[in-house]
Amino acid sequence: MKKFVLSAFVLLSFGFYVIWLNNSNSSIDLSVPVATDSFGGTKNTFNLSSNSSNNSNQQTTPSNSNQNEIPLSTTFITTSIPVTQKNGTYNDGEYIGDSIFAYSDYIQVKVIISRGILTDIQFVQYPKSGRSGRISSFSLPTLKQEAIKAQSANINAVSGASYTSPAFIQSLSSALVQAKA
Amino acid sequence: MSMPVVIEIADSHVNQEIFDEVFNYLVSVDERFSIYKKDSEITLFNEGKIPKLNLSEDMKEIFKLSEEMKNKTDGFFDIFFDGKIDPSGIVKGWAIYKASLILRKKGFKNFYIEIAGDFEIAGLNIEGKKWAIGIRNPFNKKENIKIVYLTDVGIATSGTYENGEHIYNPKEKNKATEIESITIIGPNVYEADCFATACFAMGKNGIYFIERQPYFDGYMIDHEGIATFTSNFEKYVKKN
Numbered sequence: 001m002k003k004f005v006l007s008a009f010v011l012l013s014f015g016f017y018v019i020w021l022n023n024s025n026s027s028i029d030l031s032v033p034v035a036t037d038s039f040g041g042t043k044n045t046f047n048l049s050s051n052s053s054n055n056s057n058q059q060t061t062p063s064n065s066n067q068n069e070i071p072l073s074t075t076f077i078t079t080s081i082p083v084t085q086k087n088g089t090y091n092d093g094e095y096i097g098d099s100i101f102a103y104s105d106y107i108q109v110k111v112i113i114s115r116g117i118l119t120d121i122q123f124v125q126y127p128k129s130g131r132s133g134r135i136s137s138f139s140l141p142t143l144k145q146e147a148i149k150a151q152s153a154n155i156n157a158v159s160g161a162s163y164t165s166p167a168f169i170q171s172l173s174s175a176l177v178q179a180k181a
Numbered sequence: 182m183s184m185p186v187v188i189e190i191a192d193s194h195v196n197q198e199i200f201d202e203v204f205n206y207l208v209s210v211d212e213r214f215s216i217y218k219k220d221s222e223i224t225l226f227n228e229g230k231i232p233k234l235n236l237s238e239d240m241k242e243i244f245k246l247s248e249e250m251k252n253k254t255d256g257f258f259d260i261f262f263d264g265k266i267d268p269s270g271i272v273k274g275w276a277i278y279k280a281s282l283i284l285r286k287k288g289f290k291n292f293y294i295e296i297a298g299d300f301e302i303a304g305l306n307i308e309g310k311k312w313a314i315g316i317r318n319p320f321n322k323k324e325n326i327k328i329v330y331l332t333d334v335g336i337a338t339s340g341t342y343e344n345g346e347h348i349y350n351p352k353e354k355n356k357a358t359e360i361e362s363i364t365i366i367g368p369n370v371y372e373a374d375c376f377a378t379a380c381f382a383m384g385k386n387g388i389y390f391i392e393r394q395p396y397f398d399g400y401m402i403d404h405e406g407i408a409t410f411t412s413n414f415e416k417y418v419k420k421n
Contacts, residue, residue, distance in 0.1 A: 143389070143392060143409050143410065143412065144410055144412065145407055145408065146407070146408050147406060148318065148326035148327070148402060148406050148407070148408050150318065150321075150325070151315065151324075151325050151328050155315040155325065156189070156306055156313050156314065157187065157189075157295060157300065157312070157314055157315070158315040158317050158325060159298050159300060159314050159317065159337070159338045159364060160317025160319070161319065161338050161339055161340025162297040162298045
């Protein structure tokens with residue numbers, strides 16, 4: 001429910017923004033908030049077409065200085081869809097924005113103009129959630145980072161990547177048949 | 182599936198018979214699914230000697246689950262490779278999970294079953310506390326770089342093997358893999374295992390994928406020794 005409200009809010013707010021621009025511009029600016037990682041993954045790049053004006057406006061999320069947290073930046077990507085203006089209104093039709101690669105997936109929106117005004121905004125491509133392809137919310141993930149460091153606590157067992165050994169080995173822990181105290 | 186198996190049971194009514202039953206079950210899984218065995222069902226199937234209709238229920242189940250995991254991971258998890266089916270990536274976790282059901286059916290609630298670094302963890306250890314599992318340092322297998330305290334979850338780690346016995350070679354850093362290892366914790370080991378395999382293949386994007394999965398958490402280590410982990414991972418670092 002929360003995701004729906006958030007997505008609806010996002011769509012409505014830039015719907016209003018577009019309508020506000022209606023009287024002054026001959027192109028529609030689509031501002032799509034996306035999350036980018038700030039620690040240099042080579043795959044998270046933006047794919048903007050060469051004839052769009054792009055005006056990215058970096059805003060960092062407030063970081064919690066008590067934790068070693070890497071906040072992911074919110075980048076508002078502005079891309080222009082050329083739309084012929086006529087008498088202060090837009091021409092009716094459907095227009096598709098650039099496909100943007102962000103947050104390890106593609107985002108692309110389509111705007112629908114009828115009677116000269118924006119009447120609908122739809123997702124053409126959206127970040128799919130792992131399970132069912134629902135539209136994911138634009139909530140920013142807060143992945144955390146740390147340098148690895150040897151730990152010395154008592155442990156019961158270890159999880160690590162392991163080899164496939166040729167022999168089939170069975171082993172039993174010596175504590176197995178002891179009665180619980 | 183020739184891998185070390187460890188079972189520890191903390192329940193007081195443990196006996197030798199239950200170990201025999203679980204080990205025998207795992208041996209039978211190996212005999213059905215090992216691509217290294219000439220007469221295993223999977224080898225015969227790959228050679229075209231068994232039609233799909235005649236496959237065992239277990240084999241059909243593995244194919245079905247593999248297809249589901251392939252869809253969930255956008256194809257990063259796939260048992261079809263090089264013209265053959267090799268289900269070992271999913272069978273390991275699935276077998277652990279099935280073995281844990283054998284224990285639960287017999288009333289055992291406090292145990293773990295491990296195959297080659299993947300665990301199904303149940304209840305509490307012999308001291309009455311959550312099981313303390315170390316995450317191995319991928320650069321030095323004698324060290325653990327994180328301790329997690331677990332109960333009633335599955336945990337699986339996927340990683341490169343190149344730093345095992347050999348001296349770490351910086352020239353090999355830029356090989357096919359983008360990361361050193363990723364450890365996944367979730368409600369069961371069979372999904373944790375598949376996700377660990379898929380996320381490793383996704384490279385640095387894998388940790389984002391896990392962040393999006395409800396109920397699953399991950400701890401990823403890159404070639405520089407920096408760990409990136411999901412927003413809820415730290416709950417497992419607490420002892421109680």
